[in-house]
Amino acid sequence: MSDTSLKSLRREVLAANLRIPEAGLATLTWGNVSGVDREAGVFVIKPSGVSYADLREEDLVVVDLEDGRVVEGELRPSTDTETHRCLYRAFPSLGGVTHTHSVHAVAFAQARYPIPVLGTTHADTFNGAIPVTKDLTAQQCARDYEYNTGQVIVAMLEGDGARADAVPGALVSRHGPFTWGATATASLENAIVCEAVAEMALHTLALRPAPLGPSEPPRHLLDRHYTRKHGPDAYYGNAPSTGSR
Numbered sequence: 001m002s003d004t005s006l007k008s009l010r011r012e013v014l015a016a017n018l019r020i021p022e023a024g025l026a027t028l029t030w031g032n033v034s035g036v037d038r039e040a041g042v043f044v045i046k047p048s049g050v051s052y053a054d055l056r057e058e059d060l061v062v063v064d065l066e067d068g069r070v071v072e073g074e075l076r077p078s079t080d081t082e083t084h085r086c087l088y089r090a091f092p093s094l095g096g097v098t099h100t101h102s103v104h105a106v107a108f109a110q111a112r113y114p115i116p117v118l119g120t121t122h123a124d125t126f127n128g129a130i131p132v133t134k135d136l137t138a139q140q141c142a143r144d145y146e147y148n149t150g151q152v153i154v155a156m157l158e159g160d161g162a163r164a165d166a167v168p169g170a171l172v173s174r175h176g177p178f179t180w181g182a183t184a185t186a187s188l189e190n191a192i193v194c195e196a197v198a199e200m201a202l203h204t205l206a207l208r209p210a211p212l213g214p215s216e217p218p219r220h221l222l223d224r225h226y227t228r229k230h231g232p233d234a235y236y237g238n239a240p241s242t243g244s245r
Ligand SMILES: O=C(CO)[C@@H](O)[C@@H](O)COP(=O)(O)O
Pocket: 029, 030, 031, 032, 046, 047, 048, 049, 050, 077, 078, 079, 080, 099, 225
């Protein structure tokens, strides 16, 4: 990998990550952007848990596209690194991937409702509804969870790169949006559009109601996330239900 190309990729990935809070796409550090250098066989991604205000170019982590090993960087790569890697490996046209927890897109992901194409604003960027994946199974949560989070997106698109290019984003059920594009910057801007059209769609659906039916997320998925954040011995499993089944 040439120093010049890696240096410019780092600069672009840093700039894209710093636009996440500017665009209001994340609470705390709930968002990450990466960019890939396919010739060098690596991608550059935000480190895990680092606030955007403190983020510097030298904090970014360089990861091997083939096996996911950290090639350069002192800090731990984003928890979503394996999801980014899965998407890069499945879709050769991808140059950048963005993941956020932007409010309106997450609302659709939690309700398991695709973001419908209700107007031209959406159609300008996404040539179809932004789809929502199936729930991950207990097995997919128990092992290689983050890679499997990418796999459910790939399976939904049947590995079809043309579909991925036409609709450069997807909602992971109960989790949130992943968007992508030819560059890290393009993937971030698709995340901005995804959140904007999700908000517009919610207002439109409020004016013209459509059948929406959120259901209780599967226990194994909630537990996987809770234990990931709070440790394997944390209380979980019989927590009070969050709503009617
Ligand atoms: O999905 C989640 C957490 O559920 C992550 O995307 C979010 O917390 C960001 O994690 P990182 O700081 O990138 O490791």
